[in-house]
Amino acid sequence: MKLxxxxxxxxxxxxxxxxxxxxxxxxxxxxxxxxxxRSHKMGFEDIHEDDFSSRYPNVDPKAADRILHAMLxxxxxxxxxxxxxQAWSLVGRGxxxxxxxxxxxxxxxxxxxxxFARNRYSISKVFTGKARCERCSLD
Numbered sequence: 741m742k743l744x745x746x747x748x749x750x751x752x753x754x755x756x757x758x759x760x761x762x763x764x765x766x767x768x769x770x771x772x773x774x775x776x777x778r779s780h781k782m783g784f785e786d787i788h789e790d791d792f793s794s795r796y797p798n799v800d801p802k803a804a805d806r807i808l809h810a811m812l813x814x815x816x817x818x819x820x821x822x823x824x825x826q827a828w829s830l831v832g833r834g835x836x837x838x839x840x841x842x843x844x845x846x847x848x849x850x851x852x853x854x855x856f857a858r859n860r861y862s863i864s865k866v867f868t869g870k871a872r873c874e875r876c877s878l879d
């Protein structure tokens with residue numbers, strides 16, 4: 741089963757994460773979160789899926805490619821490290837990312853994240869041996 745398909749996401753999703761399925765490092769983190777998410781609180785949607793725009797017309801895939809996007813059940817959008825912190829909190833490990841949201845550190849962490857997001861393919865090459873993949877699967 742490939743995540744990102746309409747029928748693979750539970751109805752009780754507390755956070756839907758829109759990730760770059762062409763980035764091996766991004767996919768690695770989503771796999772890790774999916775494995776830890778035993779209660780199925782999160783949904784994972786590849787922004788490069790052919791039907792993405794028709795299923796999520798309110799999410800700009802180009803913007804989601806620049807900075808991590810997620811959606812709450814209310815439809816409210818969350819971005820960048822706020823997504824990361826919320827996701828890790830849902831799997832009981834928010835304490836690992838909480839310092840990134842503390843005043844003072846937040847400003848620095850957000851700038852580092854934006855640099856990371858712009859350079860994720862080069863960084864991915866260093867850590868995974870692959871800069872990009874045509875379509876990485878979470879399974």
